[in-house]
Amino acid sequence: MSQADIEQVRLPRRRDAQERRDKLIAAAQREFAVRGVDASLEKIARDAGVAIGTLYRHFPTRLDLLLAAFEPRLQEFLDGAKKALERDDPWEGFVCYLENLFGMQAGDRGFNDFLSRRFPGHANTERIHDQMCRQIQDVLTRAQNAGVARPDITQGDIVNLIWSNGRIIDATRAAAPNAWRRYLYLMLDAYRAERAHPIPEPPMTDEQLYDAMVQLNERE
């Protein structure tokens, strides 16, 4: 597939088509942000002022629309998050990374959903998730090597943290929009190396983590 072919796919030829596509993406971003990734496609089409058939013409599957709506923002997030790694203080880097991540979850329910789910076999989403896992691993390992984060935790534990934060955000978005920040700082005390207590249960394996995220996606 040549570059030209790709351009062919990405940019519809006709101007009106491009306009409708843009409107659809904008509506999708709004709707996903409020209702999560399971938002009604028919409502998105209505909001965009476009017929449902047109939505399906541009985005044959929900995932196509999801990616079009989120990919730029996700990539931007991934790039921005690198800054956490550039902090001098490894603990600050760890905190900064999580704070940024949690904040994005709080601001966009779709983003929140997207983080918790994996879409097996879809190269683009897998790439994004893998990239994020690597960031988490980096930021965690660095803090562990510096002796500030406890050594007995893994990337999977951070994913758990992301899940739980997602739930807290879902619950508190309306009533206490900043509650997640309190939760984060509370949780940070669980991750400090000083005076850590042993944990009886082993961490989740990578396969378990992966399965769990696929599961979250499949269960209505």
Next chain:
Amino acid sequence: MSQADIEQVRLPRRRDAQERRDKLIAAAQREFAVRGVDASLEKIARDAGVAIGTLYRHFPTRLDLLLAAFEPRLQEFLDGAKKALERDDPWEGFVCYLENLFGMQAGDRGFNDFLSRRFPGHANTERIHDQMCRQIQDVLTRAQNAGVARPDITQGDIVNLIWSNGRIIDATRAAAPNAWRRYLYLMLDAYRAERAHPIPEPPMTDEQLYDAMVQLNERE
């Protein structure tokens, strides 16, 4: 309303009616446990081998069925949880209470849902929730007074813990059914007095908590 009236309501006169009612409750317990409190009522009726109209005859609203299915188990849980308060060691009592609670969440998705939601204006459910809040407050205050739990946390923080555990359980139930226990022990390190660092965000107020739980219930 006399005791006789209550009996009248609770025990339908005809034997076949009582049998169907029992079958419905049994099916509801199974279905709520697997699918959560939003399980399809039509499927529950089908599973019970009963027509949908019969379900509605016995349980005019979803909440009626929910209560019939969960109330005994909930009451049993509340009674059992008192044991945590009888422990000599306040910290052990705290841990024991949470472990028992989390374990019940893990075993029943409906129970898990039910814990996180409030149903305004329904005396029975409010009573159960209030009773639980009091238990949490007791177990926490005791551990705080003994100096083993950090003093800057509130009942609302424990509710947050319940929410997050609920999410982790939903995610890991199939792939790693014991992951919640690891999470619990990790979180415990955040609640120990000896490890506490200041938290920048104030705790949620009681109203915020209440609103959040109602919200969770109202959002599809």
Next chain:
DNA sequence: GGTCAACCGGAGGGATGCCTCATATTATTC
């Protein structure tokens, strides 16, 4: 065993969502 109130079944109306396809429209090209 007959009567009757209590009970049951399940069709059906209404809502929502997914997705397709035949038809109508329109931007672009010549």
Next chain:
DNA sequence: GAATAATATGAGGCATCCCTCCGGTTGACC
């Protein structure tokens, strides 16, 4: 200003769920 290929439309089929209502059934009581 045609011709045409790309595009848009939205009705409609299918599925799921909620809930109601009325005709038919049956247990309980005399």
